[in-house]
Amino acid sequence: MPPLAERDVFAPAAPGTMLLGLIGSGIAGSRSPAMHVAEAAAQGFALEYRRIDLDVLGLGVEALPQLLDHAQAAGYRGLNITYPAKQAVIPLLDALSDEARALGAVNTVVFEAGRRMGHNTDASGFAAGFRLQLPGAAMGQVVQIGAGGAGAAVAHAVLSMGAAQLTIFDMDDTRAAGLAANLNAHFGPGRAVAGPALGPAIAAAHGLVHATPMGMAKHPGLPLPAALLRADLWVAEVVYVPIDTALLQAARAQGARVADGGGMAVYQAADAFRHFTGREPDAPRMRQGFLAAISHPGLT
Numbered sequence: 001m002p003p004l005a006e007r008d009v010f011a012p013a014a015p016g017t018m019l020l021g022l023i024g025s026g027i028a029g030s031r032s033p034a035m036h037v038a039e040a041a042a043q044g045f046a047l048e049y050r051r052i053d054l055d056v057l058g059l060g061v062e063a064l065p066q067l068l069d070h071a072q073a074a075g076y077r078g079l080n081i082t083y084p085a086k087q088a089v090i091p092l093l094d095a096l097s098d099e100a101r102a103l104g105a106v107n108t109v110v111f112e113a114g115r116r117m118g119h120n121t122d123a124s125g126f127a128a129g130f131r132l133q134l135p136g137a138a139m140g141q142v143v144q145i146g147a148g149g150a151g152a153a154v155a156h157a158v159l160s161m162g163a164a165q166l167t168i169f170d171m172d173d174t175r176a177a178g179l180a181a182n183l184n185a186h187f188g189p190g191r192a193v194a195g196p197a198l199g200p201a202i203a204a205a206h207g208l209v210h211a212t213p214m215g216m217a218k219h220p221g222l223p224l225p226a227a228l229l230r231a232d233l234w235v236a237e238v239v240y241v242p243i244d245t246a247l248l249q250a251a252r253a254q255g256a257r258v259a260d261g262g263g264m265a266v267y268q269a270a271d272a273f274r275h276f277t278g279r280e281p282d283a284p285r286m287r288q289g290f291l292a293a294i295s296h297p298g299l300t
């Protein structure tokens, strides 16, 4: 096995080709490489996007310092960062955007004149997808199920978009309480609460955000009893494989307005593309390509 610096992922790119990568675990199915490459091609410049998969390399987060050093030395323009490295990368950076600092998580690193700048586009990506798919949605009382990595970003987005109060549920009560405490420290006391009872909270809510893995092939089913859904409760989903989850189907069957998880997936990439390239992405074009790719996964 060659030393880490000599692995294929750290080979120089062809001259004139912008080099990007994704560091994470279990990222073989990520749509980010295809989205960035297709958008660059549509804008007429060459971009290569590599998966730096911790599982494939047989490494853990303790290897992050070397991975960033080697990527920077190899001429990478930047990196997306995903599970399990979004927090661990922070001490390795020179500066953080306000949003990344507030979230305590980084999903985009840009190498600029020898410095490493950390951004977070998960919350802004969720917000952009939400506004597109649920324009004018009432933001008074919102319930969120799921307080993990994605949940922290979308909760931040929901309060930033003006929700008066967010009630958070998680099968792990301490996670819900911890996220509520972090949000209150940032947005002010009382803006977030860890919910004691789901039924009454949903009965009083304008909208529901779902941020657990329920609905994916490995976690089939609904994250709540279908009887709690109703026509005047909008539902925003983070799961995007499948794009039309059982929850979205059940909500639509009640006549509710819904937003799929593809919005966050596409707009976090579009916002990262802007940071990496300094160019304005055509986000609707990226969404079109994304939807085509996930409905025909074998073709890309």
Ligand code: NAD
Pocket (backbone or CB within 6 Å): 083, 145, 146, 147, 148, 149, 150, 151, 169, 170, 171, 172, 175, 211, 212, 213, 214, 216, 223, 238, 239, 240, 261, 262, 263, 264, 265, 266, 268
């Ligand atoms: P995570 O493991 O960090 O968090 C999931 C949380 O859900 C955990 O706190 C867990 O206790 C809780 N949970 C699980 N099942 C539950 C249930 N039935 N009821 C209540 N709580 C439950 O995972 P994550 O990184 O936050 O990812 C969650 C989902 O979001 C995944 O399906 C992932 O694919 C999706 N995701 C989507 C995007 C996007 O761009 N759309 C981005 C990131 C993650």
